[in-house]
Amino acid sequence: MLLKDLKKIFHNELDAIYGENEVRSLFFILIESYFGISRLELALQPELAITTNEHPKIMEALSQLKSQYPIQYILKETEFYGFPFKVTANTLIPRPETEELVTWVYDSVKAFATKTEHPKLVDIGTGSGCIAISLAKLLPKAQVSAIDVSKAALQVAKQNAKRNNVKINFIEASVLEPQPEVFSEGLDIIVSNPPYVRELEKQEMKPNVLDNEPHLALFVENDNALQFYTAIIDFSKLHLKENGLLFFEINESLGQEMIALLKENDFTDIELRKDMFGKDRMIKGVKS
Ligand code: GLN
Incomplete structure (x- = not known):
């Protein structure tokens, strides 16, 4: 899945709870922490994708954020x-x-x-x-x-x-x-x-x-x-x-x-x- 499409999903699911700006930073924090891809890299390479192996992990974080589980506990950090x-x-x-x-x-x-x-x-x-x-x-x-x-x-x-x-x-x-x-x-x-x-x-x-x-x-x-x-x-x-x-x-x-x-x-x-x-x-x- 392309990261830019994943980002759209995050906004669709979470904007109503956290607001657009907060969702943008939550998304970047997760992508950086899970896949080591920085915000800059993502901006420069809009076609970056995650593999099907990586997909469940990020979807799990999305569902935790949906239930307002704190990002600090998701990252354990x-x-x-x-x-x-x-x-x-x-x-x-x-x-x-x-x-x-x-x-x-x-x-x-x-x-x-x-x-x-x-x-x-x-x-x-x-x-x-x-x-x-x-x-x-x-x-x-x-x-x-x-x-x-x-x-x-x-x-x-x-x-x-x-x-x-x-x-x-x-x-x-x-x-x-x-x-x-x-x-x-x-x-x-x-x-x-x-x-x-x-x-x-x-x-x-x-x-x-x-x-x-x-x-x-x-x-x-x-x-x-x-x-x-x-x-x-x-x-x-x-x-x-x-x-x-x-x-x-x-x-x-x-x-x-x-x-x-x-x-x-x-x-x-x-x-x-x-x-x-x-x-x-x-x-x-x-x-x-
Ligand atoms: N300040 C914390 C809170 O508002 C409480 C911390 C504490 O009980 N020591 O959740």
Whole structure:
């Protein structure tokens, strides 16, 4: 089949769902990734064709896109902070807001590094490992650990660390359960993007997220929305050094509750920040 005819099929089937421009880029991304044919090559050789062997693969991707299955899961691949990451249905697809959290941690640690040459940092609920691995790339002197309760997610995170050439100490554990004394020397930085979407907010979510991304990484009970934050603060009481930094990605509707929670627990220099969409999305505190 000629690729230009395949492209017509993509537009016929998908334009109503994604819009013409988005379908054009989805098509080019797939052709490049599956067949190694670039957009330029395709423009220069309008008669390029795929073989009957290749046909089922691309038609399968078309039908997945029709049911709004995310392109990142179709390709098992995405980018975060410019680094390549494998993603599977056991890991969230990294969000651009989370890149902003990484930038904030990076800037703060650079200022902080005058005090500690090899800051110890842990990422709690690491998923694909995107936060921990990006920070390890950006801060080569840091000693980075990453915790997750999901064995399947940790397997993906380990592959991502290897692929990005960084050494991370991965730990399979739930922060909701009492922690073994794994950080006896004390931590300088804790960062976490835990589950924070309340069940009552489910109906506001896009179907592609709700139907495909791991609920374990997304949802909390309505009346226990800060459960992970409370547990991580308890963890920080044991493991974060005095003047150590705590960073959270948060539910946009719970900024004030998060400020109160950090205050109650004697954190100082509390700062709430908005993401690129203008929503309260991240918070920082210093352990007193
Ligand atoms: N920001 C993500 C979303 O909107 C949720 C991430 C999380 O729960 N930690 O889907």
